[in-house]
Every structure is written in structure tokens, then in C-alpha cells.
Amino acid sequence: MQRHIQITALACAALLAGCGGSPNERTVPQAQTAPENSAMFGDFTVHFHSVTTDEVPADVARSVGIVRARNRAMLNVSVQETDSRQAVEADVQVKAVNLTGQLKKMTMRKVEQGDAIYYLGELSVANRETIIFDISVTPSGSEDAYQVRTQRIYYTD
Numbered sequence: 001m002q003r004h005i006q007i008t009a010l011a012c013a014a015l016l017a018g019c020g021g022s023p024n025e026r027t028v029p030q031a032q033t034a035p036e037n038s039a040m041f042g043d044f045t046v047h048f049h050s051v052t053t054d055e056v057p058a059d060v061a062r063s064v065g066i067v068r069a070r071n072r073a074m075l076n077v078s079v080q081e082t083d084s085r086q087a088v089e090a091d092v093q094v095k096a097v098n099l100t101g102q103l104k105k106m107t108m109r110k111v112e113q114g115d116a117i118y119y120l121g122e123l124s125v126a127n128r129e130t131i132i133f134d135i136s137v138t139p140s141g142s143e144d145a146y147q148v149r150t151q152r153i154y155y156t157d
């Protein structure tokens with residue numbers, strides 16, 4: 001019986017060693033925070049989000065003219081008055097580049113659905129490609145242009 005306990009203890013020690021050693025010696029990687037998807041600028045809040053277009057439900061894609069594919073990305077930008085949360089028309093310009101500095105062609109277009117106003121842009125992406133979006137928003141009636149930068153890695157395989 002004593003031998004069985006020793007073998008069990010050795011087996012447990014071997015398992016723990018295979019898991020990275022003693023708890024005092026292990027370093028646990030820090031969790032990554034979720035990327036920001038909005039920015040406040042005084043009276044305005046700019047919301048932005050990017051997905052591959054195959055993630056957009058088919059009926060939604062059809063209603064706004066989006067081509068669904070794993071190798072296509074869509075950027076959605078909207079502007080609201082911060083206090084009232086009312087949608088605001090804006091001039092939205094986006095420059096999209098990958099990590100090698102290659103400029104990705106993307107034109108933003110306005111989509112209205114009820115009280116909501118969205119600005120959508122699409123571009124092609126490769127597997128594991130990181131795209132950096134520099135977004136410039138000038139709300140209607142404002143002379144100020146607000147700048148936001150976000151990025152996303154796309155997995156298409």
C-alpha cells in the first residue's frame with residue numbers, strides 16, 4: 001500500500017512538472033483587453049466595428065448590398081450625439097493599410113435604416129492579415145474632424 005502511495009505521488013509530481021513546474025515558478029500571461037469600439041469627442045460618440053462579411057447574416061447583407069465572403073472585411077462606422085444617442089450624419093473617410101504599408105482600397109457609403117445611420121466600407125483581406133483603419137469623422141454641422149485608429153487581424157482559412 002505504501003508503495004502505491006509513493007507511485008501515485010511521483011506520477012502527480014511528473015504531471016505537475018509537465019504543466020510548467022511549481023506554481024511559484026510559473027508565469028501566467030496577462031489577458032488581452034478587448035479592443036475599444038467607440039470614442040467620445042465632446043458632443044459626439046463615434047462607434048466602429050469590423051468583421052469578415054461572412055459573419056454578417058445573409059438577410060442583413062442582402063438588405064445593405066454586402067457581398068458575404070471569408071476573405072472580405074467590412075468596417076461599420078456610426079456617429080451619435082453623446083447625450084441623446086441620436087444618429088448624426090457625418091463625412092466619414094477611412095484609410096486602411098496592412099502591416100507592410102500596403103494601402104487597401106475602401107470606399108465608405110452611407111446606409112440609413114429607420115433612425116439609424118451607418119457608414120459601411122468593404123475590402124479584401126488575406127488570412128492572418130492585420131488591417132489598420134485610420135478613421136476621420138466630421139459630424140454634420142461641425143467644423144471639427146475627429147480621428148480614430150483601430151486595427152484587426154483577419155483569419156480567413
